[in-house]
Amino acid sequence: MSVTVSPKRLRREFVKKVKELSGQNLQSCYQCGMCSGVCPAAANMDISPRRIIELARLGLEEEIAGSKTVWTCASCLACTVNCPRGFDLSKVMEAIRLLTLRKNIDQIHPEDISPEDRRELPQIAMVSGLRKFTG
């Protein structure tokens, strides 16, 4: 039995995985941009939070994976509490992060954190940082 892997099929797989991990219905977003407006990190992102949702539901995995947006998100949940559709973007950001991290592609390496920072950073910073940026 042969399986044909077409771009269309890959796109569907990505959308399905994001939905499964996030529990969010990507179609419920109506692109009002509230998430981008309230995001304190939006200025440091190359793709705005609103556009991440649009790209995710189109299944444009490469565009999203190549962007630094999900790694700039601090999971502050400003978008989550302000969304007029009750859509939890923080869970979609997490799902996209995990789809990369679960391929063993870590974003930080503990040995690259300076000895001074390792000494000074509060434990909640180290634990949460390693949780969010390593698989």
Next chain:
Amino acid sequence: MSLAYYPGCTLKTKARNLEEPAVASMEALGFKLDEIPRWNCCGAVYSLADDDLIHQVAPVRNLIRAKEQGKNELVTLCAFCFNTLKRANLLMKDNAEKRDTLNSFMNEEIDYSGEVKVVHLLEVLRDEIGWEALSQKVKLPLRELKAAPYYGCTLLRPREVAIDSVEDPTILREFLKALGASPVDFPESTRCCGSYQIVSSPDDISEYARPILNSALRHGAEALVLTCPLCDYNLGRGQKELMKKQSGLREMPLFYFTQLLALALGLDPQVCHFELNHGSPESLLKERNLLSQSRSVQPIGG
């Protein structure tokens, strides 16, 4: 009265200036913060992925420790731990399928289904003691201290764990009023400090701090009042970096709310560990006669 208490890792090391004044103040108010036995790290952040149950094990084990003690309430102080424990508790209460999986995974533990209520110390002060009763216990009113409450993220978001109104929280303002201080409201009081981005992008952290500090200064604050050790670290470090870039910027002292509580209750300032603070809070307190007077206690209204 004894309260089951979860401290978490950071409060035992970097943030002793958050914990020790809290324990001493609660004792002065007639409550013993009783550490639950064998507590472990809560995991710091709540898992946002639906299939990631393994990271719920750590917070749930702590809730089980409290249940084993026969307690129906667990008091937290670190804002990160509060958020992680309260969200994990809601999961155990509301999601039967995940609850069953977690309970069967931890088959050496007693079954747990969200029986313990997770609260933050500020809620104990508001709901179990009350602002009026608290103000009557104040021996050194923090008069003339223009302190701006900074909430950060994890006490207020997501909505289902918020200790107060998500849009317009007042709990720290009411707390400061009870201590006799002059709270200063400012619009960036719930804006994120950058959180764990300090680990991956430390160079960005001052740009998170800038709008928060500028807004507080513009509204007349002379100090920020914090609840979270990561807010303290990020704002403290961000402020130092901003001062290097922007000459003439005055360093704003950062306090934990528990330090101001201990001070107002007339406790020995040594319990506050001001030496661990950012922004030299002691000079501001001396300027306001809040440090020199603290050993010869003044009655409220005097």
